[in-house]
Amino acid sequence: MVRQASGAGVVALAQWGAMSEADLEAVFDADYAYFMRADHTADFNRREAGIAMRAAGLQPGMRVLDAGCGYGRIALEMARYGMSVHGVDRSRHLIELARTDAACHHLPAGFEVTDLRHLTAHGAYDAALMWFTTFGYTTDPDSHLILRLLHRALRPGGRLLIDALNPLPQREQAAAGPVLCLRRVGADFMLDEITVDDATGRLASRRTVVRDRTLRTCHWSMRLLDPHEWERWLHGAGFTDVRFLGDAGEPFTLADRRLLVTARTPGPPTAQPYRTTTCTQ
Numbered sequence: 001m002v003r004q005a006s007g008a009g010v011v012a013l014a015q016w017g018a019m020s021e022a023d024l025e026a027v028f029d030a031d032y033a034y035f036m037r038a039d040h041t042a043d044f045n046r047r048e049a050g051i052a053m054r055a056a057g058l059q060p061g062m063r064v065l066d067a068g069c070g071y072g073r074i075a076l077e078m079a080r081y082g083m084s085v086h087g088v089d090r091s092r093h094l095i096e097l098a099r100t101d102a103a104c105h106h107l108p109a110g111f112e113v114t115d116l117r118h119l120t121a122h123g124a125y126d127a128a129l130m131w132f133t134t135f136g137y138t139t140d141p142d143s144h145l146i147l148r149l150l151h152r153a154l155r156p157g158g159r160l161l162i163d164a165l166n167p168l169p170q171r172e173q174a175a176a177g178p179v180l181c182l183r184r185v186g187a188d189f190m191l192d193e194i195t196v197d198d199a200t201g202r203l204a205s206r207r208t209v210v211r212d213r214t215l216r217t218c219h220w221s222m223r224l225l226d227p228h229e230w231e232r233w234l235h236g237a238g239f240t241d242v243r244f245l246g247d248a249g250e251p252f253t254l255a256d257r258r259l260l261v262t263a264r265t266p267g268p269p270t271a272q273p274y275r276t277t278t279c280t281q
Contacts, residue, residue, distance in 0.1 A: 034188075035188075037097075063126050065153055067150060069088060079108055089111075125158060131163045137220065143233075155270065158264060159269070160265075179194040201224055
């Protein structure tokens with residue numbers, strides 16, 4: 001018998017607004033870590049960190065901000081390569097996991113509980129990244145604020161890397177109805193029913209979690225940006241040299257699932273970027 005968690009009501013499939021504070025707490029919690037850590041093997045994390053380091057032109061000794069670091073899987077891999085990494089995330093549970101892993105493996109990475117809308121750093125980092133679709137859960141004004149705060153946190157010539165979704169395949173897949181994404185750990189599962197709304201430019205999901213025979217539902221939504229929108233948003237935040245890469249860091253095409261966005265603050269580049277391409281859309 002599966003029990004419904006206390007307070008876990010039915011969530012409408014199409015909720016297109018930005019995520020509330022309660023939504024963020026419900027989605028990025030212990031269950032999120034439980035399922036994602038099972039999927040994200042050490043080999044997978046090394047490959048992903050390698051893509052990120054090449055895309056941003058990162059080098060040993062650079063000071064890197066992992067903004068929305070989750071449980072620290074990318075930050076810790078970068079620390080293994082000799083970078084000074086500081087990870088921030090609003091989830092206390094995820095930050096505690098990151099700190100535990102860093103201590104267990106004796107890795108020089110620091111982690112802090114911080115909402116990205118409250119970043120206070122000024123010119124402290126050579127590079128900043130937001131990996132694994134970390135951007136766009138908040139309102140548009142808050143997302144613009146986050147970009148401005150990331151710009152302020154970087155040194156002149158500092159590099160920004162954002163791992164986003166390419167909107168085109170997301171829209172095509174959702175055109176026939178909700179796209180189902182299932183993650184399993186033993187008898188436990190997490191099911192996302194994903195839809196896209198062009199009117200609001202958001203991807204949204206009703207998430208159903210069954211863990212230890214207890215069922216709960218929650219909701220998440222994320223802003224989808226086309227390349228020309230990324231250019232406008234980043235230029236508006238003060239960034240320059242906006243470029244795009246595809247799934248594994250190769251030049252971006254419209255067929256790619258992911259959209260890696262790179263930009264920098266004005267000034268001499270802190271590092272040479274990996275192969276990039278400007279968008280012709």
